[in-house]
Amino acid sequence: MQENFSLKPYNTFGVDAKAKYFIEVQSLEQLRDSINYAKDHNLQILFLGGGSNILLTKDFDGLAIKLNLKGISEENLNENEAAVTAKSGENWHEFVMYTLEKNYGGLENLSLIPGNVGTSPMQNIGAYGTEIKDVFVSCTVLDLETLELKTFNLDECRFGYRDSIFKQEGKGKYVILEVSFKLTKKDHHIKTEYGAIKTELENLGITSPTIQDVSKAVINIRQSKLPDPKEMGNAGSFFKNPTIPLIQFEDLKQRFENIQGYPNDDVVKVPAGWLIEQCGWKGKQIGNVASHKLQALVIVNATGNATGKEIFDFSTGIIDSVKEKFGIELEREVNIL
Numbered sequence: 001m002q003e004n005f006s007l008k009p010y011n012t013f014g015v016d017a018k019a020k021y022f023i024e025v026q027s028l029e030q031l032r033d034s035i036n037y038a039k040d041h042n043l044q045i046l047f048l049g050g051g052s053n054i055l056l057t058k059d060f061d062g063l064a065i066k067l068n069l070k071g072i073s074e075e076n077l078n079e080n081e082a083a084v085t086a087k088s089g090e091n092w093h094e095f096v097m098y099t100l101e102k103n104y105g106g107l108e109n110l111s112l113i114p115g116n117v118g119t120s121p122m123q124n125i126g127a128y129g130t131e132i133k134d135v136f137v138s139c140t141v142l143d144l145e146t147l148e149l150k151t152f153n154l155d156e157c158r159f160g161y162r163d164s165i166f167k168q169e170g171k172g173k174y175v176i177l178e179v180s181f182k183l184t185k186k187d188h189h190i191k192t193e194y195g196a197i198k199t200e201l202e203n204l205g206i207t208s209p210t211i212q213d214v215s216k217a218v219i220n221i222r223q224s225k226l227p228d229p230k231e232m233g234n235a236g237s238f239f240k241n242p243t244i245p246l247i248q249f250e251d252l253k254q255r256f257e258n259i260q261g262y263p264n265d266d267v268v269k270v271p272a273g274w275l276i277e278q279c280g281w282k283g284k285q286i287g288n289v290a291s292h293k294l295q296a297l298v299i300v301n302a303t304g305n306a307t308g309k310e311i312f313d314f315s316t317g318i319i320d321s322v323k324e325k326f327g328i329e330l331e332r333e334v335n336i337l
Ligand code: EPU
Pocket: 126, 127, 128, 129, 235, 236, 237, 238, 239, 240, 241, 260, 271, 272, 273, 274, 275, 277, 282, 294, 295, 296, 297, 333
C-alpha cells in the first residue's frame, strides 16, 4: 500500500489528484483484504478500473483500489456461439482484439473504446450502432457489504443508454469482477448501418466486410476524430446526448433549421456535440482545458496540466451556454469525484 499517491497515471484525463492510500489488487483475496482494511480503518474506498470515465476534482482522502484482476476464458455454447468471459482488469480494446483474432463476432463495433472490461457494464458502453447489452450474458460482482459474490444477468443489469443498475440503485454497492459475452463463431451479424462505417469501408475498398474489417473501419473513424488519451488527456464523450420531447424538438427546428435529431416515439435524441459546437465551444480553450477541435463533445486536458476543478468549471460553462441557447440541460456522462 502506498501513501499520498498521485493518481495521474490512473485517470485518462491525466489529472494530478492524490489518494491518501493506494493499492493495486490482482486477486479476489487481495481485493477482500483491502476492503476489510478500509472498513477496519474507516476509510472511504475509490475503485479504479481503466480510469477512462472519471474526473477527479479533488484529492481522495481514503483508499483507492486499482482493480487488476486478469484472465480470459471461454465456453462453447452451441455450434455458432461461444461465451467469452474476461476479468475486470483486462483492457477493453485488447479484449476486443483477442475475440477478433479468434474470429468471434459481436464486439467489433466497440473497438478502441478506452477503459477496462470491468467498467463496461456500468454505463453500457456503446458506439457505432452497438451497445454491450446486445451481447452481454452476465457479470459477477462482489457485494461490498457482505463480501459475497453475486451474479447479474442481462435483465437484472437494467441497461439503458449509458446507464445500468450500477449507476442507479446499485451505485456504490458492488464491484464488478468479471463479465461474460455471447459471441458468434460464424454467421456473424455485420453492423454497418451507422453512416460513417459504410463510408469508411468504401474508402478501404471493401465491399463484403468481415468482422475484422468492421473493426478496422471503426478504429480509423475513432482515430480520425477522437483524441488518444495517451497523447491528450480526455474521457471520451463528456456529456450524454440529451433526449427531449418531440414538441420541444419541433419548436427548436423552427428556430434552428439545421438541428439534428433521432426520433424515438415521442422523444428525440439530439447530438450534444452539435449543440456545443453551435454555442461556439468547439476547439475553444480556456487556460489548460479545451473542447476538442474535431469533436466538441470531448473535453481535453489541452496542456496536460489541467486540474479536475478547471475541467469541471469548463464543463459548467458549456452546460450554461447550451441551456441558454437551446433550453436543453446537458447531463455529464463522466463520473465526478
Ligand atoms: N456533431 C457536430 N459537432 C461536433 C460533434 C458532433 O455537429 O463537434 C454532430 C455530428 O456531425 C453527427 C452527430 O453530431 O451528426 C453525432 O456525432 P458522432 O457520430 O460523432 O457521435 P456522438 O453522438 O457525438 C456518440 C457516443 C460516442 C460514440 C459515437 C459513435 C455518446 C455520449 N457518445 O457520440 O461515445 O463513439 O456516438 O457511435 O453517446 C463515449 O461515450 O465516450 C463516446 C466517445
